[in-house]
Amino acid sequence: MRKRVRVIPYGRNLLLEVARRLVREHYSPRDPLSLARVTVLFPHRRPAVYLRFYLSQQIGAPFLPPRIYAIDDLIRELAASIEDPPRKALGPADQAWLLFQAIRERRNFEGICTSFDRFFPWGIRLAGLFEEFYKELIIPPPLPYPEGVPEEAEPLLEDLASIFQAYEGELEARSLTTPGRRFRTVASGIDEAPLGDGPFYIVGFYALTAAEERIFRHLWEEGAEVFWHAPEGDLPPLYKRWKEKWGLELEREEGEGSSPHISYIEAYDLHSELLQAKKLLKEREDRPDRTALVLPDPSALIPTLHELPEGQKVNITLGYPLSRTALFALLEGLMRLSSGRDPERGYWVRDYLAIMRHPFIKRLRTRSGKEGRIVLHLLEERIREEGRPFFSLQQLMELLLREEDRGRNEAFLASEGIGFEEAIRFVEEIHERVISPWGKVETPRELASCVKEVVRFVTAPFLSQGSGGLPPLENEFLYSLEAEVIPALEGTLFRDEMMGQELLFNLLRRIVSVTRTPFEGHPLVGLQVMGLLETRLLSFERAVIIDVNEGVLPSHDEVDPLLPPQLRPAVGLPPKEREEEIVWYHFEMLVRSSREVYLIWQSSIASGEGLEEKNVRSRFVERLLWEEERKAGRLLEEKVERVPLEIPSSCLLSREGLEKERERVRRFIVAKSSRDGLSPSLLNTYLQCPLKFYYRYILGLRPKEEVVEDVDATALGEVVHKALEEDFRPFLGRVFRPEAEEPERLIELFRSRFRMTKGYQALWGERRLFVEEVAAFRLRQFLENSPKETFIEGLERSYSMEFPIGGMPLQFSGKVDRVDRREGLRIILDYKTGSVDEFTQRAFIEKIFPFSPPPDLDYEGLREVRRTIKDIQLPLYVLLVTGGVPREIGRTTAAYVILQDKGQENYFLPPKGLREVKERWVEWFEGGFLSILEYILCHILDAPLFFRATEERFCRFCEYEPSCHFAW
Known part of the structure; x- marks a missing residue:
């Protein structure tokens, strides 16, 4: 009865050592079945491919290989031989269904078991928990008064023992089993299991479940050889526990004495990581144990494959999520x-x-x-x-x-x-x-x-x-x-x-x-692209590991709402911290078993909200660095190679906008002037963003028409404008007194027009009612806050006049919503359903009146004009309506009617201010305003570029922003 365990140090190839041992101890060229009598057990399937590869290299001739099992495959085979007859193993969904059948009639589960639909997510978690119990050979105890779990989960934990018993009863009654239950079956019946008479090797296991421990203990006591892969110094924690529990003596192989060369590389993002990996993978690989490209996050597989050297033969060995x-x-x-x-x-x-x-x-x-x-x-x-x-x-x-x-x-x-x-x-x-x-x-x-x-x-x-x-x-x-x-x-x-x-x-x-x-990766060729778990027990000359970031390695699992980490010890399950220790063991084994290791991580990732948030390297990288720093007695941050973000100079915008074809712009302005006239909205568009002016007017680009899913603000504004025009039409040329009129007429006009729009058809039920009622409320407020008496001079009237700009006569035009006369003044009104810039009398006196346009037709000059005047529409309306006649200008002002703010009138210069500064007002229109107008037109015609938006906020809701390279 052997009492030793062979320990292969990290610096040596575990599978190659096992292959040498098998050939030395069991292979005979004269006996074709010499190796076929041997059984080798691994934690997973990939090592079997490499063991056969090393055996073929050692033997150099055809041979019958050993029987090689992954632990799950061996358990499946042994369980089938113990069960009479063999039972079907259920998947998670069927396990949840069986649990539902087991407890659905119980009164204390009436809430959670009202339907399988409601029970299903809890059933999946409960089934997973029972799988752990099976593998740990635990009969779960009840958990009275569990804390920190959702209310629905409390009865499941309080009756855990009886649920498990009922579940067992369902499985027995239907002659069914589960993958975890098979482990318990084999562990209970291992003495009678048909294991064969040949040599048995247990290779590379680290963390054992209770079922695995019982099975392996029996095999070991019956003569099985156990191989560990561990560092030459202290054993990893779970090997220490295993050694103490079994009372083991270790037979250590000598190491090769060389430590791996580890390169630490901080890249910017995944593409930067792959660029570094590509530089390291220039040579074509011919041996399957030379280079591994390891992807802890399988989502990186597709972009990785696109970056591999052309013509490189590749084995992909990882499980890519179908989702x-x-x-x-x-x-x-x-x-x-x-x-x-x-x-x-x-x-x-x-x-x-x-x-x-x-x-x-x-x-x-x-x-x-x-x-x-x-x-x-x-x-x-x-x-x-x-x-x-x-x-x-x-x-x-x-x-x-x-x-x-x-x-x-x-x-x-x-x-x-x-x-x-x-x-x-x-x-x-x-x-x-x-x-x-x-x-x-x-x-x-x-x-x-x-x-x-x-x-x-x-x-x-x-x-x-x-x-x-x-x-x-x-x-x-x-x-x-x-x-x-x-x-x-x-x-x-x-x-x-x-x-x-x-x-x-x-x-x-x-x-x-x-x-x-x-992706199975058969036959073995060249470069190995693998997940971290698929590298277990394998050794490579070079290992390139990308995405070595916190949250990826180790991964951050969501907290189980059914059994939070703090409750696991109460039912006998190992703590969650053990999982991190297991991942560290496999990571360290890969690193220490290689000659060259390249650890690459991202320093930043997209947050999904248009910003970049800092990402950090894995705690495993910190642990390796700390070990090197401890030996050196100082910090070694210089060992980290930081790859800068490289952007080709051709991608950098050295200018503030797009080159302007001045002759094309001039032709457009002349044609627009003679055909329709230059409108205030055209000029305002340029003031806000010359690029938007270029996209909309020069190129004629229209945003892609989208399906209407809610009320479009512009469309709603048009409906309101039409309703107001129709409501005021009977009072054209007459005095309008709001208190003498019923607001319901205006509201009904709005509703009838609104119900004919696509926006109305897009809405449903309560949303339609909500929009209508809000609009009705705003319109009532507008009428309530209107002047008690006003004479309506004009409605939806078009005006135009010609000005010489830069020696070129240009036609300006505009359609005014409403023109009133009040107390000897003419008031030009423009309805707004959205927000606008606020004007004050002080701003006109202190900023606008003394302002002279800058001499240069550059970006800062345009921004200065925009900051000063804010809006060209209202003063241009004054000029158009008055025809530029000083006497008329002196008694005319203009305002936006803010319908969303009780119909407040936001004046460019309020009536009171107009009376106080009448002379300055007229003087400004005769000189200052015309110079501003001329500056804007000259800027449109002669500035070298179409500059970007003059304020960041103009980009926020711009329809051209997604495709504009100059957006803020």
Whole structure:
């Protein structure tokens, strides 16, 4: 009976040492079964591939390899031999269902068990907890009065023992088991398990569950060899515990005496990390144990593959989450589309368009082989033109079939070689085969069928003969879906149970969330791209590890609401801190077993809100650095290579705007002047942002028309303007007294006009009522705060006049909402439903009146004009309405009517101030204002650039901001 454990130091290749041992102790060229009698047990499957590789190198001839098991595979085989008959192992969803069946009739669980839908998330967590109990050989105790858990979870913990007993009863009655329960079965029956008579090797295990410990203790006492991989000095904590508990004697192999060379590299972001990794991977790798590129976060796999040297042979060995794939993104989008469907209004258009824009849908072809994306583009344009937020599938088809648009649709499709009927059938087929089935599923089996049919429909064009097929990665993802997810739904215990749509969709999400696409990496070639857990027991000459950041290594797991960390010891489970110790052991083993190690982390990541937040290196990096600093007796921060953010000079904007084609601008201004006249809004646009002026007026760019989902402020303002004009029209040329008029007439005019808009159609129920009532309230306030008596001189009247600017006669024009006469003054009013800059008499006297435009047509000069005058519209209205006649200017002022603020009138110069500074007012219009107007026009015509916005706030809600390189 052996009492020793062999310890291989980190500096030596554990699997190579095991291979040498097997060849030395058991291989005989004359006996082809010499190695086949040996059994080798590993924590996972990847070491088996390397062990066979090293054996082939040692033997150099064909041979029958040992029986090599991963622990899960051995347990599955032994459990099947112990169970009579062998039992089916349930997945998490079935375990939750069985738990639901076990306790649903109990009175103390009535709240949480009102439906499987409500119980499901708790059932999944409870099933996971029981799996831990099985592996730790624990019969769970009750937890009376548990603290720090949600109210729904309290009865589950208080009756933990009885629930477990009932669950066990259900499993026994149905002759079922679970993966964790198999460990308990094997641990209990290990004495009778058929383990064979040959040599047995247990290699590379570190943290043992109670079941594993009992199984290994039996194997070891029966003669199995145990191999550890540990540093030459102190043992890691869990090895110490193992040694003391078993009373072990250690047989240590000598190390090679060399420590790895560790490079610490701080990069800026993932792309910067991959650039550094690419520099380290220039040479093509031929041996599978030479270089490993390790990805602790599997989400980095796709960008990593795009950065690898061209022609480099690669093994990918990690489990990529199926939930991160484009294939599941389509399924998730379809579930969201179906869940968001309103029974009366139909599908939410944003969800519908997200499906139509998905790559798998856009790449579908019509029956004659034409590109379907052309048809989908046409459909999207019609949806945007219609402007409604919800459509039924029938209404969507009617957009294409509508008589008034049919000729236009047919002409567009014909230009692309697509027949109209063919296009209609293409859209109908997507509706029938991809969208409609989701609304009909009622059982897991039907959901499986739905997923299967949808996936086969959207991937069929790529799998047909001569299509070239799906890209290799997409093929793997498709295989995972068809081999794991769909069978899990079809084979579940409750596959024919009627369920709500949301529960079914959450069930699919749950199954996908735990599904990993297993890139196996066969046969062994060149560069190894691996997850951290896949590197366990492996040794490489070079290890390049990226994303060595806190939160990634170790990862931050969410707190379990069913059993928070502080309650784990109360039920006999190991503390959560042990998991970090296990991850550190495997990380340190990889580092210490390599000759060269490159640890690369990000210094900053996008926060998702347009800002950058500081990211920090992993505590594991700090631990390695601290060990080196302790030996050196000083800080070694200079060992960290900090990679600067490199931006090509061509990407840096050395100027403040875009080059101006002056002749083109001049032609536009002349044409605009002669055709429509230059409007105050055009000039205000330039004052606020010359680039916006360029995009809108010179280029004629219009923002993409979006589907209306709420009331557009501009559209609502137009409705209010029209209602006010119509309400005041009977009083044109007459005195208007608000108290003599009923506000309901104005409100009814607003409502009737509002109900004809797309914005009204976009709203639903309470939101419509809310908008109408708020608008009615504002209009009442406006009338209540209007002057008691005013003479209405003009409504929606257009004015124009010509000024010579820079020796060039230019026409200016504007439409004024209303012109009143009050107490001998003419008042020009412009309604505003939003906010505007505030004007004061003091500002006019102290800033505007003495202001002279700057001499230079530059950015700062324009900003100075904007800061001073704030707005060109009101004074230009005064000039237009008065025709520039000094006498009329002296008794005319202008104001914005702020409808959102009780109809307050915000004057450029209030009437009282006008009377006090009448001469200055007239003088300013004859000189100062004209010089400002001339400066703005000269700036438009002759400034070298279209400069960026004069204030940051103008970019905030600008429709051009997403594509403007000069936005603040």
